[in-house]
Amino acid sequence: MEWMEKKTLITAFVAQIIAKTNFSELDQIYLYNRILNLVNGFDETGDFSNKSLLELADLLVNGSKDELTAGQKDILKTELLNFLVPIPSEINRIFWDKYQQQGVNAALKYLYQLDQSSNYIKTAEISKNKYFRYQSDYGELEITINLSKPEKDPRDIARQQAVKATSYPQCQLCFTNEGYQGRAGYPARSNHRIIRFNLLDETWGLQYSPYAYFNEHCIFVDEHHQLMKIDQKTFSRLLAILDLFPGYFVGSNADLPIVGGSILSHEHFQGGRHVFAMDQATISQQIHFAGFDNVKAGILNWPMSVIRLAGKDKAAIVKLATKILNCWKEYTDEKVSVIASSNHQPHHTVTPIARKRADEYELDLVLRDNHCTKEYPAGVFHPHPDVQNIKQENIGLIEVMGLAILPPRLQKELAEVKKYLLNQPNQLADKHLQWTKDILQHSAEKITAENVADVIKQALGKTFVRVLEDAGVFKTDTNGQRAFADFVNYVNKQERS
Ligand SMILES: [Zn+2]
Structure with missing residues (x-):
């Protein structure tokens, strides 16, 4: 024409x-x-x-x-790019046709590439994140400073206040986000699509994470807006997802505050194609659970307290995981400050992570305890006050596995740390003073303009190890490992499942 x-x-x-x-x-x-x-x-x-x-x-x-605000620009850009994305019924048909004809990886690749080219996955923003690796006693940890989420435009905040409060969509994980235009203070989702699948006779959705922390970072979402809950069903669902998407790991955040993720109101898991330091952690001690001869079990050499179950028999793994969870929920060992509940509030749950290795299923149960004391008001098994200058947020699923997601504020604050270390005029925040002095005191070599960035990275890595050790319920010292063995014995003595 x-x-x-x-x-x-x-x-x-x-x-x-x-x-x-x-x-x-x-x-x-x-x-x-x-x-x-x-x-x-x-x-x-x-x-x-x-x-x-x-x-x-x-x-x-x-x-x-x-004159558009940042939020309005995002809504408009998303609407423009929505022309690239097939409607939900079509994209589901294409995905499952590919899955049948070319295999699971071809289907996932199709969705992942489409989500990238339509800017649903914010590739340019994600590339702003700082990333480095840190060699620790537990393996090679990954450290990121998360700079991908845009700072809020004050005009959007003003508009958000002017808009009447609404409960639609009910939360950011609900299926009702599919195609939702967005509004001030709520992300634009016109290009968002959800792949539906049957999970043990319920409908669940697969979608990628717009601000991915690792390769093919995806989210599995319950069709219904209901509370996260870790129980036998969780373990069955995780292993069933591995059957559908065997190249991906899948895990759930814990279902209690402090030790859980940021969204407890909507049942969901996270997964993806990435090898974390925890995946490669070795077994420090084999365990035998009576009555479960076909499930291999062991304690991981890891700063948090992890029981790894492995084997081909899914039903047996689920049964044993449920037994361990139920025992943990009622287990108290005051010698090591492990408290099952107080004031009728439960404190114990697990962060479960599943993956397939060759033809075996692996299920890691990370024991969590969220109780607080006067000494540790943010949580006894939460980053302690002396490392909260670096990390005070919850230690969720991804960090449990050895990938630190550090807050964006650190970008500016660490620039002042750097000046302090180089003896330059600076505006070092009080909360970083002791941490920075410790770096100076423990540095093996003179800190110079050439090595200062690396010195700070090493300090961040070392602090992340401390953060994970704080979150570990049974410490890695002799005393802690003896207490861990006591818990395993407790599980073994229980007849119940
Ligand atoms: Zn929801």
Whole structure:
């Protein structure tokens, strides 16, 4: 069509949409007009042939004439890129056709690439995260400073206050986010799609995480908005997910505050294709559980307290995991400050993580205790006050496995630490003073402009080890390991399942 051969920003965008989707030439006018409307009539002539789809979307968003807030820009960009994504029924059909015909990895690859090219997965933002590895006694830990989430535009915060409180979508994990436009203070989800699957006769969804912490970071979501709960069903579901998506690990955050994740209100798991330090941790001590001869068991050489179960018999693993969980829920050992409950509040649960290794299932149970005392008001098994300058947030599933997610505030604060170490004028926050002095005191070599960045990385890594050790219920010293053995004996003595 002659008219479409005019070189403009929108025709360039339309041409790429047609090339990458089921839209055809016949849809050109329709697409042009829908997009023209979204960008308020903005278009400009020029040669845009060397621009990527995301670049074209940014040009359209920034050129549209209204003074848009950061949040509104994100909503508009998401709506533009939504033209790239098939409707939910279609994407589900394509995914499961590929799964049947080409295998699970081809299906996952299709979804992952589509989510990246439609900017549902925020690849550019994720690349801003700081990342390095730290060699510890427990293996090679990963440290990230999370800089991917954009800072809030004050105008969006003002708008958010003006908007009437709404409970739709009920939470950010609910299926009702699929295609949701977004609003001030709530993410744009017009390009969001959920792959439905049957999980032990219930409907669950598979989606990727927009701000991924590792390769193919995905979320498995219950169709219903209901509280997270760790029980026998959890273990059965985790192992069933491994059957469906065998290349992925899958784990659940704990179901209690302090030791759980940020969303306890909606049942969900996290998974992905990544090898964590904990995956590679060795067994420090084999355990035998009476009546479970076909389940291998052992305590991991790890700063947190982990029992690893392995074997081919799914039902036996689930049964033993449930027994261990139920025993842990009622187990108290005051000598090591392990308290099952107080004031009718339960304190004990587990963070479970499952993976397949060759033809065996592996299920790690990380024992958690969330009780607080006067000495440790944020939690006895939570990062202690002297390391909270680095990490005061919950130690969730991903960190349990050895990947630290440190808060964005550290980016600026560590710049002051650096100046202090180099004896330059600085505005070091009081909370970092002792930590920084300790670095100076323990540094084996003179701290210089050349080595200071590495010195800080080493200190962060060392602190993360401490954070994990604080979260471990049975410490790695002789006393703690003896207490761990006592718990294992307790489990073995119980007849109950
Ligand atoms: Zn929900």
